[in-house]
Amino acid sequence: MRGAGAGKVRVKSAKGRTAQSTRWLERQLNDPYVRRAKAEGWRSRAAFKLIELDEKFHFVKGSRAVVDLGVAPGGWAQVVRKLSPKAKVVGMDLLPTDPIHGVTLFQMDFMDDKAPALLAETLGDAPDLVISDMAANTVGHAQTDHLRTMALVEAAAWFAVENLRKGGTFVAKVFAGGTDADLLAILKKHFTTIKHAKPPASRKGSVEWYVVAQGFKGRPIEQG
DSSP: OEEETTTTOOOOOOOTTOOOHHHHHHHHHHHHHHHHHHTTSSSHHHHHHHHHHHHHHSTTTSEEEEOOOTTTHHHHHHHHHSTTTTTTEHHHHHHOOOTTTTEEESSOTTTTTHHHHHHHHHSOOOEEEEEEEEOOOOOSHHHHHHHHHHHHHHHHHHHHHHOOOTTTTTEEETTTTTOOOOHHHHHHEEEEEEEEEEOOTTOOTEEEEEEEEEEEOEEEEEHH
């Protein structure tokens, strides 16, 4: 590994390391958001995506009960704790997540039938914010990867619809092309405003975008 140009780090190839992993490592080492995350104590550069989205749409500050789907490694939950320190926060992920002060973590599938009861018991009330930075594991086929992730986002949207309090917000990662027709239909039916955004912290070459659905209309039982 050596410096090149104006401080840019170049990574030499190494035995057992693929060209793809070498490029990934070089990108990480030269990414200012990665360096900032490390310097400021965030668990991932993704923390800045949530910070930037909140600066534009104002949904974290003032939240009282928050659910972070696919919480690992915990960067988004950290942001929620900093911006809304009095909020109760629950994180769910199939992967293990190191403890985060003020966050209750469950290593489980958010689609598990037990999830709503655990949420109610932990939060003491319906959440007013559901956030998701999840993406399905890729298989290397662009169309398949897109469909797998959008199916996951749709499941997260239904989770939000079934658990949010009236007036709440749902934020999730989607891919280039924005929200597909099925997901958009769900969101339009249940939320008053739906916006798409690509925060500056999202890499220029990335196909990821974020959907921000605000003003949950509530379930029929709440409207009666």
